[in-house]
Amino acid sequence: MSNVIQISVFMDNKHGRLSTIAGALADANVNIFGFCVADSADFGIIRLVVDDYELAADALKKAQMSVNLTPVLLVKVDDVPGGAKKVFDLFSKHKIDIEYSYGVRSAVIAFGVEDVNGVEQLLKGEDITLTDLTNLTK
Numbered sequence: 001m002s003n004v005i006q007i008s009v010f011m012d013n014k015h016g017r018l019s020t021i022a023g024a025l026a027d028a029n030v031n032i033f034g035f036c037v038a039d040s041a042d043f044g045i046i047r048l049v050v051d052d053y054e055l056a057a058d059a060l061k062k063a064q065m066s067v068n069l070t071p072v073l074l075v076k077v078d079d080v081p082g083g084a085k086k087v088f089d090l091f092s093k094h095k096i097d098i099e100y101s102y103g104v105r106s107a108v109i110a111f112g113v114e115d116v117n118g119v120e121q122l123l124k125g126e127d128i129t130l131t132d133l134t135n136l137t138k
Contacts, residue, residue: 004074005053009046010066013039020063021046028059034104049074049104074104 011017018037025032031051038045050056053069060067077083091098123130 004049004072005069006072007048007050007053007056007060008068008070009048009060010068011044011046013042013044017044018046021060021065024059024063024065025050025056028055030056030059034102036100036102038100047100047102 009021011021022032025048032048033051034049036047038047048056049072057067057069075087077087090096120130
């Protein structure tokens with residue numbers, strides 16, 4: 001079934017909060033399939049699709065996180081130019097508003113940071129693998 005339960009975690013916008021969330025899930029042996037982060041000056045929301053939402057919710061609550069569970073749809077689209085257009089067109093035709101969306105089940109994460117070049121050098125120094133668009137199309 002494509003209807004799955006998403007976990008939304010409400011958090012203070014402070015350094016280390018994503019690390020705390022990821023650590024709680026790792027300690028509970030929960031695998032993250034996809035996530036997105038939305039933030040404001042004071043707080044953030046991380047939405048997650050995981051392999052065991054009940055175990056994840058329990059682990060996050062034990063870590064003093066505010067957790068909300070909601071259903072979402074997982075839609076597979078072709079990995080070609082215009083692959084998602086069919087779904088977007090259908091939503092538009094039926095006047096279905098998309099509240100948010102994000103990629104699921106990818107081992108490549110895009111990060112928006114203030115100092116892209118500085119963080120790139122930091123990651124390279126820590127032997128973290130970086131990629132570019134040419135590697136995504138292979």
